[in-house]
Amino acid sequence: MVSLLKSIINNVLRKPVTRCYPVERRNSFAGSRGHVEMDPSTCTFCGICARKCPANALTVSKEPRSWTLEPYKCIVCGYCADICPRKSISMNPNHGLPGGI
C-alpha cells in the first residue's frame, strides 16, 4: 500500500472530486437524454410513439386528444424522439427529478 501513498497524500491536499449535492449540482451535457418533452402545437396524435415505445410508457389518443407519458415506466431511450414524424418529441438534456416531478 506504500506505493499508493504519494497519490493518497495528493488526494488529501486536493479539492474533492465529489460535489456537495444538492447545493452544487452536476450540469448535463448538451446531448444528454435527460427527459422527454412534447410540443402539443405540432403533434398530430398519430400514436406512432406509443406503438414503438419499448417500455409501453406512452398512451396517445386522437379523440379526445391526449398524450400521456408515465415517468416511472419511461426508460429515457429517446426512441420516440427519433421516430416522431413531425419531430414534436424532443429530449431535454436536463435530468428530471425522480418520478418526473
Add this chain to the structure above:
Amino acid sequence: MPGSKSIIPFGPQHPVFPEPLQLRLMLEDEKVVEALPAIGYVHRGIEKLAEKKEYTQNIFLVERICGICSFMHALAYCQGIEMLMNVTVPDRARYLRVIWSELHRLHSHLLWLGLLADSFGFESLFMQAWRSREAVLDIMEATTGGRIIISTCIVGGVRRDISEELMAEVLKTVDALERDLEIVRPVVFDDYSVKQRLVGTGRITSEQAYDLGSVGPVARACGIARDFRETGYAAYKEIKVTPITETGGDAYARARVRIREMYQSIDIVRQAVRDIPVGDIAVSARGNPEGEVISRVEQPRGEVIYYIKGDGTKNLERLRVRTPTFANMAPLLAMLPGCELANVPVIVLSIDPCISCTER
C-alpha cells in the same frame, strides 16, 4: 471442533457482492472443500419478453440485460439481426461501435478493479479506480446522451455521430486515464500487500480453464490466447487486436490481464479516432429478420453469444443469450476448493462476475 465440516451460505447478500449470488461453501475448519452455487435471484425473463417485443424495440431491452456491458449486448444483437437481414453497416458506424465498445471495456475494468480492491479491503485503490471511471462515464454521456445505458446501437448502424470536438474530448479523456492508470498499475502489479492477497489465489491450470469452457480474461490469464475481437467484427478487421495473455492462472494473473487490457483499449480508442472515415452513420434496414443466426462479441468479461431466430415477422421466434459470466461459473467452482474462507471474496471478484447477465 477441529476437522468437522460446516456449510456457510455465502451470499446472496454479502458486502463484497455487487449483485446477488449465493455460494454454499462446505468448510473444513477455515478451508473450503466444496462450493455449490445458487443463482436465480435476479432473473427477469428477458429472453421471453424479447419474443413479445418488436425486433427494433429489443435493442433497448437487451441493453438492460447488464448495465456494465450494455453496449456490447446491443452490438451483438444488432450484428445478428444485420446478418439475418443482409444489412451492410457504414464504415463510420463500425468505427463508432469500436470506440464505444472500448470505452465500455475501460469503465467495466475500472469498476472491477474497484470491487476487487474493496474485496481485500484496499479502500483507497477502490476510490482511485472509481474516480477514474467517472471520467469515462462523463465522456460516454457527452457522446451518446447516457452514462452507462448508451442506447446508440441500432440495426444498420448507430444513432449518433461523434463530432470533431467531442473526438478531441475522447482523446483527452483517454490520455488522462492513461496517466491515472500509471498510478494504479504499479500498485496492482508490484505492491507487497496486494501480491500477498492475489498471487496463488484461485489458481486453475490451463487445461482446467479450457475443459471447463472459461472465456475472456479468465481464459487469457491461463495462457489461452482467445479474444473474439480477433475475428474482425465491427472495425476490428482494420484495428488489429492481439489477445493479452498471462500464464499464472491465479487472481494476480487475471488482474494483470485486465490492467493490460485497459492500456490496449486506450490504444484502440486512439487508433479508431485517428482512422475513422467520414460518411454515413446508419443505413435503413427494411423488412423483418428471417432465419437463425449466432452472433458473438467480446465483452469485458469474455465472449457473449446471441442466438437469434426470426420467422419473417417483426417479432422474433427465439432469442437466447449465453453470457460470459455463466461460462466462467464452472471455472470459479474449480478455483474455490482448497482456498481459505477469507479468500473467497477475492476469488469470486477475480472472475469479475456479472449476475444480471448470467440470469437475464
